[in-house]
Amino acid sequence: MTTGLTKDAGWEIGVSRTLPLPPAAVWDFVASPEGVELWLGKGVRLPAAKGETYETADGVRGEVRSYRPGDRIRVTYGPSTVQVAVSAARSGIGSVLRFHQERLADAEERERRRAHWKAVAAEVEKALGVDRARD
Numbered sequence: 001m002t003t004g005l006t007k008d009a010g011w012e013i014g015v016s017r018t019l020p021l022p023p024a025a026v027w028d029f030v031a032s033p034e035g036v037e038l039w040l041g042k043g044v045r046l047p048a049a050k051g052e053t054y055e056t057a058d059g060v061r062g063e064v065r066s067y068r069p070g071d072r073i074r075v076t077y078g079p080s081t082v083q084v085a086v087s088a089a090r091s092g093i094g095s096v097l098r099f100h101q102e103r104l105a106d107a108e109e110r111e112r113r114r115a116h117w118k119a120v121a122a123e124v125e126k127a128l129g130v131d132r133a134r135d
Contacts, residue, residue, distance in 0.1 A: 005107075010102065010103050010104060011102075011103070011104035011105065011106060011107065011109065011110045012100065012101060012102035012103070012104060012110070013100070013101055013104065013110050013113045013114045013117065014098060014099065014100040014101075014117075015098070015099045015100075015114065015117035015118055015120075015121055016096055016097065016098040016099070016121075017096070017097050017121045017124070017125065018089050018094055018095070018096050019094050019095050019096070019097055019125065019128065019130055020093070020094045020130065021094060021095060021128060021130070022094075022095060023070070023086050023087060023088050023095040024070065025095075025128070026086045026095045026097055026124075026128070027069070027070050027071075027086045029124065029127065029128055030073075030084055030086065030097065030124065031046075031069070031073065033045065034127070035124065035127070038120055038123050038124055038127065039082075039084055039099065039120050039124070040054070040056065040075070040077075040082075041056035041057055041058060041060065042056070042057045043056070043057040044056050044057075046064070046073070046075070047064055048064070048067045048069070049064060049067065050064055050065065050066055050067065051063065051064065052064050054075070060077060060078050061078070062075045062076040062077045062078065062082075063075065063076045065081065070086070071085065071086065071087070072084065072085035072086070073085075077101070079103060079105075080101055080102060080103040080104055081101065081102050081103055082099070082100070082101045083098070083099070083100040083101075084097075084098070084099055084100075085097075085098045085100070086098075097121065097124060099117040099120060099121065101113050101117070
């Protein structure tokens with residue numbers, strides 16, 4: 001099977017970062033208005049209730065599919081689905097932030113979204129004061 005192409009979810013991409021911060025701190029940021037703007041778009045006010053809708057400044061509409069505080073948020077983003085999840089790192093130190101997007105149109109869109117999510121992860125690190133130069 002081609003990398004990134006699944007039987008059930010079509011083309012998908014996942015990007016994760018291990019951060020030297022407690023999961024609650026990372027969650028509080030990515031679920032905050034400032035954090036949501038980084039990963040979902042400027043001006044977005046994301047509701048926390050399943051079935052509620054949102055719209056980005058670029059006109060992308062979506063719906064909250066699930067919102068589990070401290071764990072994950074799943075939303076539709078146009079025809080695709082985006083999930084943001086935070087969990088404790090396996091080492092017991094820090095946390096893992098994951099971005100996952102599925103139901104992408106093709107391999108080209110997958111690569112564009114990979115670059116997007118890597119940039120978003122870097123912006124989240126910067127906003128949280130994580131200095132990769134020290135790692």
